[in-house]
Amino acid sequence: MIRSLLLQSWQAQVRSPFWERGLVVNILLGLLALYLLANFLFAGYFLDVILQNSVPDEHPIAALSGIFFFTWIAGLLFRFLMQSFPVIDIQPYLLLPVRRSKLFHYLLFRSVFNVINLFPLVFILPFTFKVVSTEYGAVAQLAWIVSVMCLALFNNFVGFYLKRQFNMSPFAILGAFLVLCGIAYADTQEWLTLSDAFANTFMAILTNPVLSLIPVALVVLAYQLPFRTLRSNAYLDTVEGRKGRVESTQGIAALRRLGMAGQFVQMELLQIARNKRPKTMLLMAVLILFYPFFSLEYLENGESFSMVFLFTLMATTFPMATYGQFLIAWESSFFNMLMARRVPLMEYMKGKYYLFTLFNVAAFCVCLLYGLADIRMIPIVVVSFLVNMGITAYIILFLSTYNSRPVNPEKSAFMNWEGVGASQFLLVLPAFFLPVVIHLLLQWILGWQWGLAVLGMIGIVGILLHRPIMQAVVRQLSRRKYDLIDAYKQEV
Structure with a gap:
């Protein structure tokens, strides 16, 4: 079912009257994405040299593990502000005899194949082949790659969830982001040591690859957040009816003046x-x-x-x-x-x-x-x-x-x-x-x-x-x- 939905999505884009009109723009955006991916690949290959020059007192792997905490917060903010999620694409199927759970799985599965999720993989692969595999072996290297990608997928699904929740309670979501920024600032001032906890966790995965199951479990839990939200708000009246409020048609008094x-x-x-x-x-x-x-x-x-x-x-x-x-x-x-x-x-x-x-x-x-x-x-x-x-x-x-x-x-x-x-x-x-x-x-x-x-x-x-x-x-x-x-x- 998901394969069929992906095929129909591709056919809808190709057969759209806007496809040929925006073909040049799409080609330019594709070339821009390839250029950025090439830059990330190049930067990942020389990442150990960059880290040694920037943090000479630390091992490159330990230094990179300490940065993961801040990249996690920055990535979550970026996805919330910039990444689009194709929720509207499933609307034509809601009136057809198709199980809604299949539609929601398709929607979340499709969001995984976003070019944003490729950047961490392209960035980390050269570093792991050059540094991690030579010091810890192929198994530890695979576990480390899986853990880093789980961090990106965690942000993908949580960003999807926050994007949906923002429409219903924007001030609560903005408050949560302010708390996250406050935590990051407290870590830079050494009031908290969450970045050290991130670094210790990723270093422990190298010595004990079984611990990579922890990030996998976090991704599974993060997947449930948008899935349950989509299932609970599959109908328009489930969102509007719960609020039970009466909107005023008079507008804002100050503006009426x-x-x-x-x-x-x-x-x-x-x-x-x-x-x-x-x-x-x-x-x-x-x-x-x-x-x-x-x-x-x-x-x-x-x-x-x-x-x-x-x-x-x-x-x-x-x-x-x-x-x-x-x-x-x-x-x-x-x-x-x-x-x-x-x-x-x-x-x-x-x-x-x-x-x-x-x-x-x-x-x-x-x-x-x-x-x-x-x-x-x-x-x-x-x-x-x-x-x-x-x-x-x-x-x-x-x-x-x-x-x-x-x-x-x-x-x-x-x-x-x-x-x-x-x-x-x-x-x-x-x-x-x-x-x-x-x-x-x-x-x-x-x-x-x-x-x-x-x-x-x-x-x-x-x-x-x-x-x-x-x-x-x-x-x-x-x-x-x-x-x-x-x-x-x-x-x-």
Whole structure:
């Protein structure tokens, strides 16, 4: 049965009308995957030399075993944010006389053959043949490879489970990831020694290969998590009926005060909450909020303040720029309907600006916490916020009118190049680097503090000139809307 389902899945992809249209893209992605696999293979062959130079006091096998704890946490975070799981593929079979357990086994079995699961194997094979087999023998080598692959498969199934659970209880899952990150940080500060426990376990497997059954058992347990979740939520009413709640149709009270622009903001928020791609992209943007943490050392050394400003600006701008690169394209499937109704373009674009305001306020509040580590971060964060609201937001609004490629927000964000064009790359340059270039010039003329103050004043002027600037943006959309309507007619 599983073999038949895999064959039908392949036939569905080949016979799809999008197969030939995206054939060149698929070939390029395949070549990129092969290139990355070759790099991992090359790095794995010289891994012992790299470890000896990096950690000369430790044996390469022991040093690599100590890293496994951090790669496990990083791999789990990566899979949750980036890896897509083809849950929707089994929907046509749910009405057929096919056992649901077979469908769920097929779904989980198919997720194993993801290219992400090949990277650990390709990376570890040269190292084991070169180092492990010569010191511990072929049996220990096989047990070690099985244990490493079990670590990858454990993350695969747990990531599948967390992805499903996130739709039902997102705050609980985010809390769990924060706990994991806290544990990793505690290990780096030597408050906990979980990485040592990982290293000791993998070293013990080399001397006693039977212990490799422990990772195998963990994979079997991890497999049960998504399988039971899929079986418990096989029907839509099992998810919605259990909650027994009544949704309000009135929306958010604060947004209703903004009039029609507030309704557009609410529509954007609902679209983010209900679709995979914008939700995943914004979750990735949350990780960028940790960038200023790596720039604190520049403040301590009293040098390269522009680098600190760049890191802070990237952290505060990234949520807005990530979503804003497809700002109008998110609505490509119904953009012509919006333009056919009596929708004032000013209210439409003001809704986009208010959404950016929400993103910037949230990023501003988070980055203000860096002021607890160094009080000099507070004016940098404040100026970054003013620059985003008075300069960058208008740039993104203006450039978004040039993205004429349709986007399907329901698709996964991982390796998804749909809607990506030259306008996205052009958007990055002024959004991130124009304020930094201005600050460098002002710093060279006036000094660091006055340069930052003048840049903040420019942001304030942009906020005060909100109406005339927005009128210019609306005129740009008015000129481009028919081109966008024509471009979005093609099927997403």
